[in-house]
Amino acid sequence: MIEIDGLSKFYDNKAAVDAVSMTVETGTITVIVGTSGSGKTTLLRMINRLETADAGEVRIHGEATDSLAPHLLRRRIGYAIQGHGLFPHYTIARNIGAVPALLGWPEDQIRARVDELLSLFSMEPAQFRDRYPAELSGGQQQRVGVARALASRPDLLLMDEPFGALDPIIRARAQDDLRRIQRALGSTILLVTHDMEEAIRLGDRIAVMDGGRLVQHGSPTGIIRNPATGFVAEMVGGVERPLRLLSLLPVADIVEPGTAPGEAIAPTTNLRDALALCLWSGRDALPVQTDDGRAARVTLKAIRAQAQGPG
Amino acid sequence: MLFLILGAASCAAPFLSLAANRIVVGEGVALWRAAPVQHSAPALFLLGLGLLLGLLQSRPVLRVAGAVLSLAGLFWLLSMGAAALLADAGRYARVSPAAGFWCLLVICALLLADALSQLQPGPRTRAAALALTLLCVAGLLKAGLLSDLSIAQEFAPRKAAVLDAFIRHLWLAFGSLGLAALIGLPLGVLCHRHSRLREALLPLLSFLQTIPSLAMFGIMIPLLGWIGTQFPAAQAIGIAGIGFAPAFLALVLYSLLPVVANTVAGLESIPPAVRDAARGIGMTTWQRLFRIEIPLGLPVILTGLRIVLVQNTGLAVIAGLIGGGGFGTFVFQGLNQTATDLILLGALPTVALAMVAAIVMDILIEITQPQRGSET
Numbered sequence: 001m002i003e004i005d006g007l008s009k010f011y012d013n014k015a016a017v018d019a020v021s022m023t024v025e026t027g028t029i030t031v032i033v034g035t036s037g038s039g040k041t042t043l044l045r046m047i048n049r050l051e052t053a054d055a056g057e058v059r060i061h062g063e064a065t066d067s068l069a070p071h072l073l074r075r076r077i078g079y080a081i082q083g084h085g086l087f088p089h090y091t092i093a094r095n096i097g098a099v100p101a102l103l104g105w106p107e108d109q110i111r112a113r114v115d116e117l118l119s120l121f122s123m124e125p126a127q128f129r130d131r132y133p134a135e136l137s138g139g140q141q142q143r144v145g146v147a148r149a150l151a152s153r154p155d156l157l158l159m160d161e162p163f164g165a166l167d168p169i170i171r172a173r174a175q176d177d178l179r180r181i182q183r184a185l186g187s188t189i190l191l192v193t194h195d196m197e198e199a200i201r202l203g204d205r206i207a208v209m210d211g212g213r214l215v216q217h218g219s220p221t222g223i224i225r226n227p228a229t230g231f232v233a234e235m236v237g238g239v240e241r242p243l244r245l246l247s248l249l250p251v252a253d254i255v256e257p258g259t260a261p262g263e264a265i266a267p268t269t270n271l272r273d274a275l276a277l278c279l280w281s282g283r284d285a286l287p288v289q290t291d292d293g294r295a296a297r298v299t300l301k302a303i304r305a306q307a308q309g310p311g
Numbered sequence: 312m313l314f315l316i317l318g319a320a321s322c323a324a325p326f327l328s329l330a331a332n333r334i335v336v337g338e339g340v341a342l343w344r345a346a347p348v349q350h351s352a353p354a355l356f357l358l359g360l361g362l363l364l365g366l367l368q369s370r371p372v373l374r375v376a377g378a379v380l381s382l383a384g385l386f387w388l389l390s391m392g393a394a395a396l397l398a399d400a401g402r403y404a405r406v407s408p409a410a411g412f413w414c415l416l417v418i419c420a421l422l423l424a425d426a427l428s429q430l431q432p433g434p435r436t437r438a439a440a441l442a443l444t445l446l447c448v449a450g451l452l453k454a455g456l457l458s459d460l461s462i463a464q465e466f467a468p469r470k471a472a473v474l475d476a477f478i479r480h481l482w483l484a485f486g487s488l489g490l491a492a493l494i495g496l497p498l499g500v501l502c503h504r505h506s507r508l509r510e511a512l513l514p515l516l517s518f519l520q521t522i523p524s525l526a527m528f529g530i531m532i533p534l535l536g537w538i539g540t541q542f543p544a545a546q547a548i549g550i551a552g553i554g555f556a557p558a559f560l561a562l563v564l565y566s567l568l569p570v571v572a573n574t575v576a577g578l579e580s581i582p583p584a585v586r587d588a589a590r591g592i593g594m595t596t597w598q599r600l601f602r603i604e605i606p607l608g609l610p611v612i613l614t615g616l617r618i619v620l621v622q623n624t625g626l627a628v629i630a631g632l633i634g635g636g637g638f639g640t641f642v643f644q645g646l647n648q649t650a651t652d653l654i655l656l657g658a659l660p661t662v663a664l665a666m667v668a669a670i671v672m673d674i675l676i677e678i679t680q681p682q683r684g685s686e687t
């Protein structure tokens with residue numbers, strides 16, 4: 001568990017981060033989202049003490065971060081930044097193994113970990129291990145950046161707009177990869193983005209920042225359904241709100257007994273995709289696969305009820 | 312094409328010059344009359360063929376071969392011509408290369424450099440080419456092929472002195488570089504870290520750099536002289552108003568600006584994301600310096616050392632004026648005696664030394680470039 005407690009930072013007597021408090025559960029992804037200049041980067045960098053906090057403290061598993069020397073703290077916290085910051089004169093293997101090397105892991109253990117991570121990111125170890133960063137595509141460099149941050153199995157992974165420089169298709173794939181890897185490793189991640197779409201896609205919890213303050217912190221559905229301020233409502237997007245909401249819910253939530261024409265869809269399909277399928281094929285209901293073979297379906301009416309806002 | 316026209320023009324200039332003794336001005340001897348025809352014909356043929364090959368813009372390998380052939384022809388003619396002219400002349404007669412030779416030499420060398428750079432050789436090939444060239448020059452000298460030239464006659468009685476000057480010159484140029492690097496690199500790192508120090512130090516060093524070298528020696532002489540007389544211990548290790556110490560110190564002062572400025576520039580050339588990542592993954596200040604900042608800044612830092620090395624090799628000549636030793640000794644002796652050959656005896660090795668140093672440093676700089684370009 002990571003506890004952020006009243007963290008503040010002032011530049012020229014102006015608060016860049018203003019008394020932010022929140023708790024991040026172990027094994028979850030929390031996405032900090034906000035417009036440019038809202039203090040997200042500053043908040044993140046105070047956690048690994050790249051910036052010193054003017055007030056407040058951070059506790060990791062109950063232990064205050066300022067009880068450690070900064071460089072020792074940073075070796076326990078993974079850090080991935082936009083523009084990846086790979087070392088151009090290190091091979092990919094040495095880049096990924098940088099933190100384990102600092103921690104004094106034995107050579108063969110580092111090598112095994114590097115290969116494991118490369119495979120996890122769908123990069124053939126034998127092919128990529130000895131290359132240099134400049135020989136990789138932007139998407140690959142970015143994945144190596146994340147792999148480096150994960151290498152020592154850190155307590156916490158901080159990611160500052162890690163997918164900002166990628167084109168939409170590569171970005172979506174990178175997001176799926178991250179989600180899958182986070183689930184597999186059970187990592188705790190704090191990720192910063194200005195893109196609400198990304199926040200909804202990745203976050204178990206979303207923290208919305210505005211002008212240095214934390215204005216709302218909750219589950220994606222909670223934030224879309226009940227935005228705390230006009231700013232949050234604007235961030236979650238007027239016309240797209242119902243669709244975003246649907247994209248978070250699986251068909252399994254509203255499945256009902258009954259039959260419908262056509263091929264059955266998986267119960268894990270999200271409601272946005274189910275809606276699209278209804279509209280595209282002109283059907284009012286879709287059959288849903290079940291374990292026991294009983295007929296089940298999801299209806300357009302039920303989907304519509306889920307997408308309806310309050311009032 | 313340019314080479315050919317220049318080549319033709321320099322053929323018209325006197326190739327060798329024959330003088331009755333080492334002081335008087337010599338008389339020009341044209342290219343085609345420099346040597347007996349049985350020697351000059353094949354040599355001239357080689358020279359012409361080489362230059363013609365040099366015209367083949369699209370065949371760099373042939374151009375290199377052409378340049379080598381024409382150089383061979385040139386030196387053959389020089390060697391034979393000098394021997395032939397001396398054979399018919401008086402006892403104190405001197406033969407030295409004249410304008411025509413020098414022009415042709417420059418043309419051939421330019422052709423060689425141009426053709427070689429067209430081939431884009433890797434650092435290893437360049438190192439090999441340099442070594443080969445040095446071997447050829449050494450062989451040429453050792454075999455006595457040029458021993459009839461006046462400059463060689465100046466050299467013969469001064470063998471020990473030249474060797475001594477060479478070592479002194481190396482000490483002046485490389486030693487001052489070493490000391491400047493020892494002081495300048497840490498200063499550069501400090502300047503990079505503390506902008507206040509940089510703002511104070513760099514203008515001061517720039518100012519030092521603008522002091523004309525003669526004035527600098529002028530300042531050194533009374534200063535070190537005073538130290539020498541005040542502190543016997545200082546005098547014991549050779550610190551005095553004239554001699555090696557003031558020359559050395561002046562060179563060190565001149566070197567500081569390029570070393571410090573390039574160290575700062577090298578460290579500043581590192582992408583901010585890389586610097587940030589190094590901090591973010593938990594490297595200590597020293598680990599960052601030695602594992603990230605210095606390796607990545609090295610090409611720029613070495614460029615600074617290259618500037619210093621070439622600059623100091625040249626400036627060290629002036630040390631001869633205040634008894635600092637080095638090749639400058641011969642230059643100033645030569646100037647006093649109006650003996651051009653003696654001046655050349657000091658100047659030619661200096662130029663060669665500077666060129667070799669520059670090439671070696673360039674190779675080093677290329678080797679230290681980060682793999683395959685930079686951060687994207």
Ligand SMILES: Nc1ncnc2c1ncn2[C@@H]1O[C@H](COP(=O)(O)OP(=O)(O)O)[C@@H](O)[C@H]1O
Nearest residue numbers: 011012016034035036037038039040041042043
């Ligand atoms: N080193 C700094 N000096 C002065 N102001 C800064 C500095 N770093 C950030 N700021 C200011 O703090 C605010 C928050 O910045 P930042 O945390 O980078 O925002 P975000 O990452 O959300 O775009 C901005 O107004 C920015 O101008």
Ligand SMILES: [Mg+2]
Nearest residue numbers: 037040041042
């Ligand atoms: Mg930011």
